[in-house]
Amino acid sequence: MAAPDGATALEDAAASRSVGMTRRRVRHLLGAQALPYLLIAPAALLVAAGVLYPIFYVLGLGLFEYSPYLGRARSWAGAGNFLRVVADPVFWTSLEVSVIWVVGSVVPQFLLGLAMALVLNERFRGRGLVRTIVLAPWAVSGVVTGIIWLWLFDGTIGVVNDMLMRVGAIDVPVAWGIHVETAWLMVLLANAWRGAPFFAIVLLAALQSIEPDLYEAARIDGAGRWQRFRFVTLPLIVESIVISTLLRALWTFNFIDLIWTMTRGGPIDATKTLPIYVFDMAYQRGEFGYAAALSTVLCLVLLVFSIAYGQLARFGRPQ
Amino acid sequence: MSLRTRIARLPVDRLLGIHLPAWFFLAFTLFPVYWLINSSLKSGAELFAFPPAYWPQAPTLDNYVRALTETRLGQLYLNSLFAAGATCVALMVLIIFGGYAMARFSFRGKSVVLALFLAAQLLPPVVMLVPIFTMFNAAGLLNTRAALVVIYVVTLLPFSVMTMRGFFAAIPVELEEAAMIDGCTRVGALFRVVLPAAVPGLVATSIYGFINSWNELLFAVILVASPRLQTIPVGLMSMTDESRTEYGMMLAIAVMALVPSLALFGWIQRYLTSGLAAGAVKG
Numbered sequence: 001m002a003a004p005d006g007a008t009a010l011e012d013a014a015a016s017r018s019v020g021m022t023r024r025r026v027r028h029l030l031g032a033q034a035l036p037y038l039l040i041a042p043a044a045l046l047v048a049a050g051v052l053y054p055i056f057y058v059l060g061l062g063l064f065e066y067s068p069y070l071g072r073a074r075s076w077a078g079a080g081n082f083l084r085v086v087a088d089p090v091f092w093t094s095l096e097v098s099v100i101w102v103v104g105s106v107v108p109q110f111l112l113g114l115a116m117a118l119v120l121n122e123r124f125r126g127r128g129l130v131r132t133i134v135l136a137p138w139a140v141s142g143v144v145t146g147i148i149w150l151w152l153f154d155g156t157i158g159v160v161n162d163m164l165m166r167v168g169a170i171d172v173p174v175a176w177g178i179h180v181e182t183a184w185l186m187v188l189l190a191n192a193w194r195g196a197p198f199f200a201i202v203l204l205a206a207l208q209s210i211e212p213d214l215y216e217a218a219r220i221d222g223a224g225r226w227q228r229f230r231f232v233t234l235p236l237i238v239e240s241i242v243i244s245t246l247l248r249a250l251w252t253f254n255f256i257d258l259i260w261t262m263t264r265g266g267p268i269d270a271t272k273t274l275p276i277y278v279f280d281m282a283y284q285r286g287e288f289g290y291a292a293a294l295s296t297v298l299c300l301v302l303l304v305f306s307i308a309y310g311q312l313a314r315f316g317r318p319q
Numbered sequence: 320m321s322l323r324t325r326i327a328r329l330p331v332d333r334l335l336g337i338h339l340p341a342w343f344f345l346a347f348t349l350f351p352v353y354w355l356i357n358s359s360l361k362s363g364a365e366l367f368a369f370p371p372a373y374w375p376q377a378p379t380l381d382n383y384v385r386a387l388t389e390t391r392l393g394q395l396y397l398n399s400l401f402a403a404g405a406t407c408v409a410l411m412v413l414i415i416f417g418g419y420a421m422a423r424f425s426f427r428g429k430s431v432v433l434a435l436f437l438a439a440q441l442l443p444p445v446v447m448l449v450p451i452f453t454m455f456n457a458a459g460l461l462n463t464r465a466a467l468v469v470i471y472v473v474t475l476l477p478f479s480v481m482t483m484r485g486f487f488a489a490i491p492v493e494l495e496e497a498a499m500i501d502g503c504t505r506v507g508a509l510f511r512v513v514l515p516a517a518v519p520g521l522v523a524t525s526i527y528g529f530i531n532s533w534n535e536l537l538f539a540v541i542l543v544a545s546p547r548l549q550t551i552p553v554g555l556m557s558m559t560d561e562s563r564t565e566y567g568m569m570l571a572i573a574v575m576a577l578v579p580s581l582a583l584f585g586w587i588q589r590y591l592t593s594g595l596a597a598g599a600v601k602g
Contacts, residue, residue: 036420037426037428038416040421040432042416043416044435046476047436047439047473048435050439050470050473051438054446054454058446058449061450115340115344119336130345134345134348136581136584136585136588139580140577142552144555144577147555147559147570150559151354151566157367157371165370166370193347193351201591253443254443260536260556261559278445279445279537282449282452282541283541288453291448298445299443
């Protein structure tokens with residue numbers, strides 16, 4: 001236990017220091033230290049208004065019944081909306097559909113993107129041009145991508161049907177959009193076309209930061225092509241892989257433009273993901289309260305997924 | 320040297336490991352776009368023929384002319400151009416200052432700003448639908464040209480500021496120090512010395528914002544209901560519901576929607592593997 005006079009001395013010191021600190025802080029705030037705040041304020045305030053308000057609004061609105069465009073006043077619902085979510089079969093189906101959508105998109109896109117990055121990292125004639133072309137679908141909108149692939153997979157006159165008939169894989173044109181499996185195939189292929197370049201861009205950046213000396217050393221040690229990939233490349237890009245697949249999974253989950261353009265969530269809700277269900281509930285049916293409750297649950301799902309993914313990634317890391 | 324001898328001289332592993340996959344990627348990427356353009360140049364009867372022609376027999380710009388004269392494409396195009404252009408300019412101004420602050424200063428609350436930007440990037444757009452709709456309704460912004468610019472700037476800012484921070488951070492601090500010793504103020508040094516060196520990054524980041532706004536669908540659907548103010552993605556999406564006889568025009572419009580995105584992408588793509596993608600990953 002400290003002696004009484006020792007305590008006062010400490011308090012004195014603390015008091016004088018805090019006076020000095022306050023004076024310095026004021027001077028800094030008025031002078032040079034105010035500059036960064038002035039510079040960042042417009043961006044930070046805009047983002048805060050555009051993000052914090054929606055979050056709290058959604059959290060609150062989920063507790064109400066609110067359908068302004070159906071002519072109903074706002075009324076307290078308590079946990080009513082959330083109980084409705086739990087009992088809503090469409091919600092549970094949309095969650096399953098979301099899993100298919102995310103896994104079926106991210107896994108092929110990652111593999112294709114990694115292959116693209118590995119090839120584009122090699123030296124060959126025309127590499128610059130090939131790189132520009134291969135990465136370009138990344139800049140194409142979901143709507144245009146949807147239209148392009150709908151047209152390729154047209155049920156009667158599509159070129160995919162024509163090609164498959166020419167090689168004898170099918171005898172009559174397939175109506176791709178009508179069957180659940182073929183609708184998925186069409187949508188996931190379209191998404192792979194647009195999404196693989198993202199992985200290629202990120203992984204290519206990671207590959208280009210690897211020192212060539214490392215490969216040279218591995219070659220001298222007698223490592224083959226596969227061993228160089230496994231023991232030199234992979235450990236050095238694993239960080240980028242973990243982060244880019246997580247981000248891509250979150251974005252894919254939220255991405256509704258493509259499915260909306262190609263199938264509108266059909267056939268019979270087979271491609272209706274949770275975000276599309278929320279969009280439907282808010283925009284088509286105007287049930288804002290229930291849409292807010294669904295949105296809250298959606299955020300929880302993403303949060304749980306991200307935490308689980310983080311744990312899994314840490315578990316899978318060598319050290 | 321003929322193609323044949325050139326191929327014969329290639330080592331087998333380079334052929335199988337590089338050239339073959341490169342050709343496959345090119346075909347996979349290009350064929351869908353080729354097919355879109357090919358189809359957009361066909362007139363009615365040829366467009367709906369099966370088996371389809373792999374090269375238009377009687378190429379015509381009919382679909383393009385009809386799209387420009389018979390539909391509201393011109394209006395849609397101008398609306399999209401305004402939304403994306405204004406977003407791009409506003410972003411440019413905001414990220415010069417914001418990116419510089421995040422790159423060069425350490426200040427109290429910086430971690431709060433970082434956390435805010437990260438949260439903003441992870442917040443699903445669909446969750447923002449209802450609150451943004453009611454907020455814009457209360458502010459009288461629904462069905463205005465400003466609505467899309469405001470929401471695009473807000474949603475693109477976190478990514479753009481963080482990317483710009485990366486471009487600023489790559490410029491040596493000594494440049495500013497030298498300028499300030501010569502009598503420049505901090506802001507003067509930013510504009511006279513640092514910014515000129517960061518122009519490529521600034522252009523790439525704002526063009527990225529342009530492409531994203533040009534392509535955006537969700538907010539464009541809910542915030543702007545009036546057909547007079549709609550953007551291209553909304554107009555295109557509604558065309559997929561219309562009768563098949565209008566498909567030729569729809570394909571032509573899709574080509575015209577594609578051109579600006581691809582042209583701008585070609586312009587900025589060499590910054591993608593340096594700064595642009597890094598911003599997305601480092602958050």
